[in-house]
Each structure stands twice: as structure tokens, then as C-alpha cells.
Amino acid sequence: MAERKRIVEQWRRGAASVLVTLVRAEGSSYRRPGAHLLIGADGECAGSISGGCLEAEIVRKAAWMVRNGAVVERYSTLFDDTADIPYGLGCGGIVDLLLEPTDTPECRALLAAMQASLTGEESHIATWLPQGNAQLRRAVLAPDRSVVFASETLSAKDLDTARASISSTNMAAEAFPGDPQIFMEHLAAPQRLIVLGAGEDAKPVVTLASLLGWRVVVADGRSQLARADRFPEAQHVLALSAPSSLAGLSLHAKDAVVLMTHSYEQDRTLLIELLSSPPRSMSSLAETREIPGHVGLLGASHRSSLLISEAAASLGITIAECCAHVCAPVGLDLGGDGAEAIALAVIAEVQAHIQGRLAFSRKLTPDRIGEHIAQGGASRYLHAHCALDQVDVAAK
Numbered sequence: 600m601a602e603r604k605r606i607v608e609q610w611r612r613g614a615a616s617v618l619v620t621l622v623r624a625e626g627s628s629y630r631r632p633g634a635h636l637l638i639g640a641d642g643e644c645a646g647s648i649s650g651g652c653l654e655a656e657i658v659r660k661a662a663w664m665v666r667n668g669a670v671v672e673r674y675s676t677l678f679d680d681t682a683d684i685p686y687g688l689g690c691g692g693i694v695d696l697l698l699e700p701t702d703t704p705e706c707r708a709l710l711a712a713m714q715a716s717l718t719g720e721e722s723h724i725a726t727w728l729p730q731g732n733a734q735l736r737r738a739v740l741a742p743d744r745s746v747v748f749a750s751e752t753l754s755a756k757d758l759d760t761a762r763a764s765i766s767s768t769n770m771a772a773e774a775f776p777g778d779p780q781i782f783m784e785h786l787a788a789p790q791r792l793i794v795l796g797a798g799e800d801a802k803p804v805v806t807l808a809s810l811l812g813w814r815v816v817v818a819d820g821r822s823q824l825a826r827a828d829r830f831p832e833a834q835h836v837l838a839l840s841a842p843s844s845l846a847g848l849s850l851h852a853k854d855a856v857v858l859m860t861h862s863y864e865q866d867r868t869l870l871i872e873l874l875s876s877p878p879r880s881m882s883s884l885a886e887t888r889e890i891p892g893h894v895g896l897l898g899a900s901h902r903s904s905l906l907i908s909e910a911a912a913s914l915g916i917t918i919a920e921c922c923a924h925v926c927a928p929v930g931l932d933l934g935g936d937g938a939e940a941i942a943l944a945v946i947a948e949v950q951a952h953i954q955g956r957l958a959f960s961r962k963l964t965p966d967r968i969g970e971h972i973a974q975g976g977a978s979r980y981l982h983a984h985c986a987l988d989q990v991d992v993a994a995k
Contacts, residue, residue: 600717600789600812605645606637607714614639615701617661618710621648622671622728622772622782626692633772633784635713637701638662648696661698669699669735671728697728697735697782705737708748712739716786719814722747724784725761740765789814790953793848793891795869796859797824797836803942804857805830811950816848820865845872845888852889855949857929859897863906870896870910874924893952895929895945903927903963904971918965927963 609615619636621628629650636646636654638661647654653674664670675693699706705726712722723744727736736750736757744762764783772784790813794801797819808815809832819825822838830836837847850856856873858866873894896903903925911921930944931951 601810602646602812603635603713603786604717604812606635607710607717609637609639609643609645610701610710611714614641614643615710616640617665618699618701618706619648619657619661620697620699620726620782620784621694622697622726623695623779624692625694628692628694631772632782649694653694653696657696657698665698665700669697669703669705669729671730672696672698697726699735703735704748705735705750708737708739712747712786716788719788721788722786723761723765724786725764726782726784727753727757728780728782730780790949791816791851791854792949793818793850793854793856794833794859795819795856796861796897797821797826797829798859798861800938800941801859802830803939804859804945805833807942807946808949809833811946818845818848819860820844845869848888850888850891852892853953854891855893855895855952856891857895857897857945857949859929861897863902866896866898867906867909870894870906870925871913874910874916874921875914890924893949894925895948896925896927897929897941897945898927900928900963900967901971904968907963908968908972918968922963922965922968925962 615637617638619638621630621632621634624630624632629652630648634646634648636644636648636657638644638658640662642658644654644658648657656674664672673693673695701707701710709724709726712724716722721742723740723742725738725740727733727750729735734752736753737748738746738750738753738758738761739748740761741747744765746758749758760778760781764781771787772782790808790811792804792808792813793816794804795818797817801817805815805817815830815833816835816837817825817830817833818837818839820839825836825838827833827836839845850873858869858873860866860869874890896906898906907921907925907927908918911918914921926948929948930941931948933940933944933947935941935943
């Protein structure tokens with residue numbers, strides 16, 4: 600997502616000549632289909648389509664390659680000096696690259712869709728790849744499958760094929776199974792991360808998320824901490840009017856939330872609100888709210904066990920149902936110590952979740968929570984934590 604932002608920024612500056620898209624990959628490839636490289640007339644570049652082994656060659660020849668329009672070129676990264684396909688560098692795969700001049704309506708439509716995606720407007724792109732005498736054609740479809748842009752030569756049947764392809768693929772970008780000459784791309788909105796807690800340890804979490812191009816919201820009931828100057832990379836920094844005032848965040852199922860206020864009472868109140876299903880009467884309101892797809896809870900296992908058990912009791916659901924929504928302690932078990940290492944573990948867990956790769960996390964289970972409560976460790980932790988909260992408040 601950060602790469603897409605750099606491509607859009609270069610295009611908006613007028614520094615664009617050729618757009619390169621990786622449309623197919625066979626064998627090992629550093630980048631996946633959907634990777635883009637924008638090349639300016641002066642050689643300025645944004646994005647990448649390999650690990651660096653192809654960019655110099657592409658930049659050198661791109662303008663010449665598209666002199667007659669868009670083309671698809673095949674490159675081999677196999678280490679083979681006798682191969683007919685250029686050019687073997689030992690990476691172990693073959694890639695097909697679409698090169699197109701940026702001054703066409705089709706390319707401008709794609710770049711405009713990239714720009715819109717950065718503000719949350721998702722779209723699906725169907726590109727009929729050039730072959731033989733056939734020119735590149737393209738359609739941009741909104742999430743409801745309405746047509747945002749279509750090449751003049753596309754028929755109603757072509758557009759129906761593009762619409763059907765949206766439900767035929769789950770990949771971010773790939774060839775349409777029914778026709779390998781149609782390349783499908785889904786331009787998703789940036790991942791949104793909501794950090795509930797504006798302490799010092801939240802800063803590296805925000806920084807790392809920003810480097811990935813995510814939209815970050817920081818919220819805290821302590822107005823002296825919830826300040827924009829403390830989190831310059833965040834999209835929004837909000838001072839909650841009350842510990843449970845999450846109504847203005849418009850939570851969605853694709854959101855990720857990290858609870859790290861370091862206040863037991865605040866965490867409990869916020870956790871209950873995060874996991875509560877909105878009443879049916881809210882469905883007609885412009886502002887929607889859903890349970891976020893990933894909720895991470897910072898803190899020791901004993902503390903988290905008590906928070907989850909109390910949240911479940913308050914919501915009238917089972918502990919197992921509550922555990923299904925909460926990762927606690929938040930973060931992959933990467934080892935290390937300190938705010939930066941914890942931030943890396945947290946961001947790694949969220950990244951794995953949104954990519955569907957979260958095979959293991961440190962989620963608490965009902966049995967484990969039962970052990971903590973039976974041992975009395977959770978109660979002892981709570982009493983100690985509440986005492987520290989009172990000292991902290993008195994100090995302020």
C-alpha cells in the first residue's frame with residue numbers, strides 16, 4: 600500500500616511515462632501479480648516488479664517498447680545463458696510484464712483508481728491484455744459492480760464477463776480463470792489500524808503501521824496524550840470524550856484494533872464495547888459499526904484472562920465466544936524486549952491476519968482462562984494493577 604501511494608504521488612507530479620504491471624508469474628518470483636512500477640520520462644521510478652534484477656533493463660527500454668502501444672513482455676529469471684527469453688539472473692522464475700504508456704484513457708483510469716483506493720474507494724480492474732492485433736482494453740468496476748470506466752471498444756458481453764470474474768477469484772490480482780488474457784486486479788483500501796491507547800509504547804506501533812501504508816487511528820481518553828503532534832504518522836488522533844466513546848470510529852469487520860491503554864478499567868470498558876454487536880436499529884444509520892476482524896489485547900495472560908471473562912459475563916456470551924475474537928497477549932511470539940520489539944510483534948500478527956497467514960497466535964483459551972482464575976492469579980494481578988493505577992492517577 601505504501602508503494603501504491605508513491606506511485607500515485609509520482610503520477611500526480613506529472614512524472615509518468617510508462618506503467619509496468621506484473622500480470623503473470625511462473626515458478627519463483629520476488630513479487631506477485633499486481634505489482635506495479637511507474638517510470639518517468641527522466642527515469643524516475645516508483646514501485647517495483649522484481650527484487651531489483653529487472654528494473655534497470657525495463658527502465659532502459661520501456662519507452663521504446665511502448666512506442667506503438669501497450670505490450671506484454673516475458674522475462675526469465677532462470678539462470679540459463681542459452682534461453683531465448685531474456686534475461687536469466689538465477690531467481691528461478693518467469694514473469695510476464697504489461698507495459699503501457701500513461702497517456703492513454705485506460706492507464707489514466709487505472710492510476711485514478713489507485714488514487715481513489717488510498718482514500719477507501721475500492722475497485723476491481725479488468726484488463727484485456729494486448730495480443731496480436733488486439734489493443735489493450737480495460738474496465739474499472741466499483742464494489743457494487745457498476746462501471747466506473749470502460750474502454751470504448753468493450754461490449755456489454757465483455758462487461759458482463761468482467762462482473763462475473765469478480766466472484767470467480769479471491770486473489771488480489773490474477774488472470775481470470777475463464778480467459779487467461781483477462782487480468783483481474785482488486786484495489787483494496789489501506790488496512791485500518793485503531794490503536795486504543797496513546798502511551799509511549801504506542802508510538803512505534805503507529806510508525807511501523809504507517810511504513811506499511813496503513814491508515815492509523817489513535818484514540819485515548821487522556822487528552823494530554825491523545826495529541827496529533829505525538830503521532831505525526833497517524834491519520835487521526837482522537838481524545839475520547841468517555842472511556843467507552845467509540846461511536847465516532849465507525850468500526851468495520853476489516854479493521855484491526857489494539858487495546859493498550861494500560862488501564863484495567865478502560866480496557867474492560869473498551870473491550871466490552873468492541874465485542875458488542877450493534878443493535879438492529881443502528882442498521883439504518885449512516886454510521887455503521889461492526890465487530891473488528893482482529894482485536895488484540897496488550898498485557899499479561901493473567902490480566903487478559905480476567906478481562907475476557909468479565910467481558911464475556913457482561914455481554915452474556917461464553918468465554919469461548921469471546922476468545923474467538925481476541926488475541927491475547929497481542930503479538931506473535933517473536934522474542935525481544937522493549938516497545939519497538941513489542942510493536943514489531945503486534946504489527947506482524949495483524950499483517951499475518953489480514954493476509955490469511957495467522958496459523959498460530961497467542962490466543963487465550965477457555966481452559967487457560969479457567970486455570971488463571973482458579974489459581975487466583977488473575978485476582979492478585981488485578982489488585983496490584985488497580986493499586987498502580989491509583990498511584991499513577993495521584994501522580995498526575
